[in-house]
Amino acid sequence: MKFTLSWLLEHLETNASLEEITDKLTHIGLEVENIIDNTKLAGFVVAKVLEVAPHPNADKLKLCKVHDGSKTLQIVCGANNVREGIKTVLASLGSTLPESDFTIKSTKIRGVLSEGMLCSASELALAQEESEGIIELSDDYKVGDKFFNCDSVIDINVTPNRGDCLGVYGIARDLAATGIGTLKALSIPQLTCSIDSPIDVKVTDGESFISGVYIANVKNKESPKWLKDELESIGMRSISTIVDITNYIMISFGRPMHAYDAKKIEGGLTVRKANNGEKFTGLNGKEYLLNKDISIISDGKNIHAIAGIIGSKCSECTLETTDIFLESAWFDPISITKSSRQLNISTDSSYRFARSVDPGFTLDGLHLAAQMILDSCGGEVSNVVSSDNLDAKSSLINFNYHNVNEFGSVSVSPDEMLDILTKLGFSIDKKTEDIWNVYVPSWRPDVTIPADLVEEVARIYGYDKIKEEPLTGNVEVETNMHDDLRILMTSRGFHEVLTWSFMSESTAEKFGYSNKLFIIDNPFNNNFNIMRPSIMPNLLQVVADNIAHGISDLAIFEIGPVYDSLNQPKYVLSGIKTGNNLPRNHYNTDRKVDVFDVKADFIAALEFFNVNCDNLMIERAEKEYYHLGKSGIFSFKNKVVGYFGELHPSILDLFNIKQKAVGFEIILENIGNLPVNRKRFIDYKYQNVKRDFAFIINKDVETGKIINIVKRSSELITEVLVFDIYHGNNIEPNKMSIALSVTFCSPTHTLTEEEIQKESSTIVNLVCENTGGSLRLDQKS
Incomplete structure (x- = not known):
């Protein structure tokens, strides 16, 4: 919600500075996102x-x-x-x-x-297309005056429950309640009707109210400078005097309105539900296919508006318009929200109706706008026509004012509470000494229970005045598996990130996922239209953003849900590393991260749960987004535990990442059934012995399989390392040589030569039997 300081001062009598006003707005829950300096x-x-x-x-x-x-x-x-x-x-x-x-x-x-x-209009950012000539101004402009409104623009973040603050007057009311100024009283004009309206209105959708006036013989024209300045200063394009007045009323009072070219309406206007398949062309030039859930305004022949959202091109109010029908209506917020999402239309009008427009200001807004049009464009106005009942009655709350200090932990006197609530528009009758009858104004449908009134008083009185109170009783801080994992990953040099649980369908397809069941019907953005089947694309986008900002050495992780089946979402720990493994320094030599870095992170996470990794199988990963020759799958009894490896170059190109990246994914739900090995500490007091073995095996035999065979061959083996893999001269084309270093040690005695020889023979026999390989000849001699 944007407005200028001068616009606010039209409704608030105050001597407060801009800084004081913006600070107060943030303190009462209307967070100031930006202050635009137009000087x-x-x-x-x-x-x-x-x-x-x-x-x-x-x-x-x-x-x-x-x-x-x-x-x-x-x-x-x-x-x-x-x-x-x-x-x-x-x-x-x-x-x-x-x-x-x-x-x-x-x-x-x-x-x-x-x-x-x-300057031309495009050079002044007043037109998107290139202008052919310089801008020509009317006689309303005085030579020497500043062309732009140089007043500061305040941009506030309005929460969805505060539709009343989508108008400057509502913001002024909140500020006045804090004592920073006085709210100026509104003067609602009474129209002098000289003609009858040839256009009648009717409601058949069962949820709306519509009213309007017919104004004949108007002279629509370019808006006066003050009106153009007001609108253009907050980024709204000036169209014509009549249209600009409706926008001015909307911004001033949160009251959307619409002006129709009355000559293009045949008979009366009816608010009804659309028929399935009806088509509509909006003021934006786009055609929409309607359904029976969407309320429209039609004359029986043409559709003139999607109720509360957008007007029709066929009855657009232009500079040639001479007769208008000015509409002021109330539409159901839920209905407007659904229709807006179904049609993927978001307008200033729908934004306000979806957050509830004050029904009590429907006719007042109509009178204000009509009088402004008469003053600026001339014309003759009809009587007000309307249809259906408008429920603008105040709801009643029985309120124990002692709850404010008790639950709000503040010290507010009854008189101060009464003053705050009254200035906010609440009417109060003192039923008893402790209980008040509080009548909620029509512009505050979000206030329904006594706790809401407590919040209103505490908000205006000042959240900074809430007293600190110690927590009673023994408070225990509980942690869970995810918290423990976060500590582990942080200790390994990772930074945690949090991304959306959805992503682009096109991106998901590039990662090999195409389950249409998880497509979102009404996404808030077309780049987030499917529930994410993997966290990896989101992490890659974070990596790309960081690289674009000059951060090329990165290790990030996220724990969150993924959606790749009809069952409950799976929680996955995903991580990515890219760049160097260490910052540049004069103590250690840095290197680029590789697949073994993330494999080590994967294993560290499993060992954190005391998983016996010796019982897991490592196979080649066949995921589209991993490099086929530099990735793997950890599994147990054909159940996938997770993936690790180097990300495929084509996937990195998709995110415009020009450097190597490695990653891993652990399916946390699948850890619970893994074999557990709670290792006890063994103090190896005796000398260990190392032996090297070299085998000739087929190239398709996985190295991890050989390591597992060797590890399981004896309880005396404490470590197995691969120190050489060779294929080339003196080796058959489909063969390779793999060399292992095996460490033997006993916790009870020094190993004898006979024991070592026996264990060595067992290793050779098992490897050759299970892989079809053989010991290299130089090993036999």
Whole structure:
């Protein structure tokens, strides 16, 4: 919600500074996200072209004498519409074009000095398409005035329950309740009706209210400067006086309205449910296919609006419009939310109706807007026509005011509570000494129970005044498996991240997932339209973002759900490493991370749960996003425990990652059934013995299989390491040589040569029997 400080001061009488106001807004729950300083736009002024002459050195350029209200300047201009007598916008020396880094400087153009620039609408960021000529201003603009409203713009974050604060008046009301100022009283005009409305209204959808007035013989035109300034300062495009007035009422009071070209309406308007398959073309030029759940406004022949969301192109109010029907209505928030999501339309109107618009201001808003149109555009106004009952009655809450201090842990006197609630618009009757009858105003449907009133008082009184109180009793901090895993991964140099539980369907398909059952019907963004089947794509996006910001050495992890079957979501621990394993230093040599780094992280996580990794199988991973020759799967009895390996180059290209990355994924649900090996500490006091073995085996035999065979061959083996793999000269093409270093040790005695020889023979026999390999000849000798 954006508004200027001057707009706020139209409704709030205060001497508070901008800083005081914004601080107070944040303290009462209307968080200020941004304050836009528009003083940099002060250099754009209204100027008048006094003379236009040909440029002496360029046929397409003109030499202009321009008056900016205080002095006459020489400007070189190439616009085809520049001429003597027009008013336009001058960018003075030192000013910077909006949404650009271009600063205006005194410069010579083809040998002639130019002391500024005459601007087009696109250069002023007022039009998306390139403008052909400079902007031409009406007589409403005074030479020397600043073209832009240079007032500061406040941008606040309004929570979904505070629809009343999607209007400047509601924000002013909250501020007045804090004592920072006084809310100005509204004066609602009474229309003087001189004609009857030829357009009647009717409601048949069972959930709406509609009212309106017919105004004949209006003269729609370009909006006056003050109105354009108000709207354009908050990023709204000025369209025409009538349309701009409806937008002004919407921003001022949170009351969306719509103006129809009355000559394009046949008969009356009916709010009804659409028929399945009906088509509608909106003001945005897009065609929509409707269904029976969507409320529309039609005249029996044409659809003139999707109720509360967007108007129709067929009855658009233009500068040629002479008769209008001005509508002010109330629509069900849930219905508007569903329709907006189904059609993927989000407008200023739907945003407010979905968060509940004040039903009590429906007719007041109509009177205000109609009178503004009459004052600016002339015309004759009809009586108000309406249909259905509008329930704007206040709800009643029996409130024990002692609860404020008891539950809110504040010290507020009854008089202060009464003052706060009254200024917020609540009406109070003192039923008994302790109980108040509090009538909730129509603009606060979110207040329904006594606890809500406690919150309102505490919010305005000040959350910073809540007293600190010690927790009673013994408080035990509970941890779970996920917390313990987080500590482990952090200790191994990882940083935890948290990403969305959904992703792009197209990205999921590139990772080998295409389950249509997990597509989201109404995603908040087309890049997040499927429940994620893997965390890896989200982590890769985090890696890409960090690399783009110059952070190329990274280790991140996330614990979260994935959705790849119809069962409950699986929780997975996923991690990615990229770049160097150590920061640059003069003590240790760094290196690029590789597949063995994440394999070690994988095993460390399993050993954290006392899993006996010797009983797990390691096979080649066949996931599309892992490198086929540099990845693996840990499994137990054909049940996958997880994956690890180097990410495939084509996947890295998808995220524009130009460096190697390795990752792992552990399915936490599958750890519970793994064999547990609670290793006891063994003090090996006796000398260990190392023996090297080299075997000739087929290339398709996995190294992990050989290691497992050797480890299981004897209880005296404490370590098995691969120190060489060779294939080439003197080795058959389909064979390779693998060399192992095996460490033997006994906790009870020094091993004899006979024991070592016996264990060695067992290793050779088992490896050869289970792999079809043989001991290298130089080993036999």
